Amino acid sequence: MWRYPRRKIAIVCGLFFIFFYCFENFEWVQHVISFPKFDQISTTERAGIVPEELLGTVYSSSDFVNDRGIWPPFWNCEGNRCNITSEWGPCYASHEEITWSKEVEFFTTNPPSYTRVSYMSKSTDLAGLCRPGFIIIGAGKCGTSSLYHYLVDHPNVLPASEKQIHYFKYYAHYPMKWYLSHFPTTISFLASGALMTGEASPGYLPYPDVAHLIRERLKGPKIIAVGREPIDRAYSSYRYNYLTPSIEKMKNGKVKGIEKGQPDSYYLDFLFSFEDMIKAELQVLRECFAVDGPGIVGAREKYGAKTWAQPEFQRRSIADEPPLVDLDGFCYGGKVNSTVLRKQWSDLQTNNPEKVIRDNNLHLVQAFIGRGLYTLPLEWWYALYPRQEIYFICTEDLGDQSGSALNDLGQFLGLPSFNFSEVITKGAYNVGGHRGYDEEVTWDMIQQENQRASSQAIPLSNETMAELRAFVKPYNERLFALTERAVAMVDLSEYVVGVVLSVESSSKGNKTLKTCRINIGDENNPITVVTNAPNVREGSRLAVAPVGSTIVNEEGEEIETKKTAVGGVMSEGMLCDSRMLGWSGGAEGIAAQIPDSVAIGASPPSSKPRPKEGQSELAPVSNEDSLFKKKLTKEEKKKLAEEKKNARKAAKEAKKEESSSS
Numbered sequence: 001m002w003r004y005p006r007r008k009i010a011i012v013c014g015l016f017f018i019f020f021y022c023f024e025n026f027e028w029v030q031h032v033i034s035f036p037k038f039d040q041i042s043t044t045e046r047a048g049i050v051p052e053e054l055l056g057t058v059y060s061s062s063d064f065v066n067d068r069g070i071w072p073p074f075w076n077c078e079g080n081r082c083n084i085t086s087e088w089g090p091c092y093a094s095h096e097e098i099t100w101s102k103e104v105e106f107f108t109t110n111p112p113s114y115t116r117v118s119y120m121s122k123s124t125d126l127a128g129l130c131r132p133g134f135i136i137i138g139a140g141k142c143g144t145s146s147l148y149h150y151l152v153d154h155p156n157v158l159p160a161s162e163k164q165i166h167y168f169k170y171y172a173h174y175p176m177k178w179y180l181s182h183f184p185t186t187i188s189f190l191a192s193g194a195l196m197t198g199e200a201s202p203g204y205l206p207y208p209d210v211a212h213l214i215r216e217r218l219k220g221p222k223i224i225a226v227g228r229e230p231i232d233r234a235y236s237s238y239r240y241n242y243l244t245p246s247i248e249k250m251k252n253g254k255v256k257g258i259e260k261g262q263p264d265s266y267y268l269d270f271l272f273s274f275e276d277m278i279k280a281e282l283q284v285l286r287e288c289f290a291v292d293g294p295g296i297v298g299a300r301e302k303y304g305a306k307t308w309a310q311p312e313f314q315r316r317s318i319a320d321e322p323p324l325v326d327l328d329g330f331c332y333g334g335k336v337n338s339t340v341l342r343k344q345w346s347d348l349q350t351n352n353p354e355k356v357i358r359d360n361n362l363h364l365v366q367a368f369i370g371r372g373l374y375t376l377p378l379e380w381w382y383a384l385y386p387r388q389e390i391y392f393i394c395t396e397d398l399g400d401q402s403g404s405a406l407n408d409l410g411q412f413l414g415l416p417s418f419n420f421s422e423v424i425t426k427g428a429y430n431v432g433g434h435r436g437y438d439e440e441v442t443w444d445m446i447q448q449e450n451q452r453a454s455s456q457a458i459p460l461s462n463e464t465m466a467e468l469r470a471f472v473k474p475y476n477e478r479l480f481a482l483t484e485r486a487v488a489m490v491d492l493s494e495y496v497v498g499v500v501l502s503v504e505s506s507s508k509g510n511k512t513l514k515t516c517r518i519n520i521g522d523e524n525n526p527i528t529v530v531t532n533a534p535n536v537r538e539g540s541r542l543a544v545a546p547v548g549s550t551i552v553n554e555e556g557e558e559i560e561t562k563k564t565a566v567g568g569v570m571s572e573g574m575l576c577d578s579r580m581l582g583w584s585g586g587a588e589g590i591a592a593q594i595p596d597s598v599a600i601g602a603s604p605p606s607s608k609p610r611p612k613e614g615q616s617e618l619a620p621v622s623n624e625d626s627l628f629k630k631k632l633t634k635e636e637k638k639k640l641a642e643e644k645k646n647a648r649k650a651a652k653e654a655k656k657e658e659s660s661s662s
């Protein structure tokens, strides 16, 4: 038997390899090995734990309902009582007897505990495990790590054992018990007074079958999606998924023929530029989205007849809405983690043999733009989930240090109010291509990094940038129609920093207008801008959108700034508020203040400068109507007029009724 030990070892290793390959790649093998099917999983019949016992200890009855009267998901409660049978709140009852005083004491001084369950486990007993109350589904590189960490800092939210579990994408054939073992146990939930837990797997968003699986298996968690200006997202992904790991690989001598241990810049010659990759991807996407392109045809063929997708296909064809697209499934070479390079990139590689495209994570490296067309995957999610169960948040709002965006999200989740500002001001996670979802960087460091021009500017030629912007625009508009949130690009290069030389105030009706002479670079030819921003005075350094520059309104539409008469004076541009600059924080209609360190005539900085210690940032907000106020579209104006008319009619009728009854 052991005469040829090397051969034997090779055979055993080969068999192992074949087994794992088949197991990972062929569903039928997984069936033969037979993990319990989801519907075979029983909920435990054991008696639950009475939370009333805990009221006044770790829980208080007000924890169960927030200021807007919303219950956290899964809490089977009514009034002040929770219904305890086999399940309690988000958890399955534990088999263990719980001594509350001991447990409470233990969990106030210890982190939450997790049950370790092997993915080979055949047990269907979910006793002692809890389900997620929220799932952050992506998109990747949109701040999902920060959002997850901000949320789990809420005193009533417990973290999962890791940020991204990716169960529904990669491991859905493992038992449900394995998935739930990534969340804190029932005991730690109860003893810590937690109301929910959750996870953030950016790989969920792009896949229609993941949307369906989560809906089918969990029935309850709130879905949170994050979107960022698509070109920023694409560049972040280029750095994180391509540039940084490829340089690391070459630096460590893992690429044959390339010298190791050189400075980063040395390796750039061996890598494709952002421009190269974007051009190739634009071609792929154009082909894929053609009327009979694979994104549309593939989606129809794969999902058109599925019971859960069919109604949406039908609805869209009757309503004459754009067809559903399966971008990741059919535009980038098929399967996730596929090593298939689409023709456009393999051509690039053939023509530039000295350059490399890494062969792992190809699905991310090929989808820099695609992953930012958020509306395409989200349209599947919105078709499968009731609107009130999905929340879309913009990355640009995540850094709002007042915490208001997070407070709104907390309300949506049904959490008691919490000052998220304290958590956000500490910093952000996974910044600037740093690897590691749990790595926090302070805002000061982020600002320093942003100020280094090289890390800021997106390296695209003007033509490619314009082409890319035009390409993503209709998808941003579709996203706005779906979610009412805009992720439009702000091109700061068209705006200039100016200093106010003089201000003249005048009244127009109940508005106070200020006519400002502003030096935007040519001291002898200042421009005139009329504004009603309350925080403008002589010497203010501000950002100006001059005539000819583009502004993006709240609907995501681009409008060219024109010379316009305001209060009888010709205004040669407008002042920018934070939203126009894409800065987080800062009230609407308040002119963004630029620090003295930014030269007159230069473009404004891409993130909001932090005020110096003790320096008040802005003048008080005025209640006056603002020049920056949202411009209504024709339809919106019509709708508003109709609503006002109906309200007047209703008021009249009510009055009539009142007088006839008296």
Ligand SMILES: Nc1ncnc2c1ncn2[C@@H]1O[C@H](COP(=O)(O)OS(=O)(=O)O)[C@@H](OP(=O)(O)O)[C@H]1O
Binding pocket: 139, 140, 141, 142, 143, 144, 145, 146, 147, 202, 232, 235, 236, 237, 239, 240, 395, 396, 397, 398, 399, 427, 428, 429, 430, 431, 432, 433, 437
């Ligand atoms: N609070 C806040 N505000 C604005 N932007 C933020 C915030 N937190 C994280 N980020 C930026 O998001 C990028 C990381 O996203 P993810 O954590 O989703 O990345 S990952 O997909 O999990 O790898 C990463 O982008 P880049 O720095 O451009 O790479 C982060 O800087």
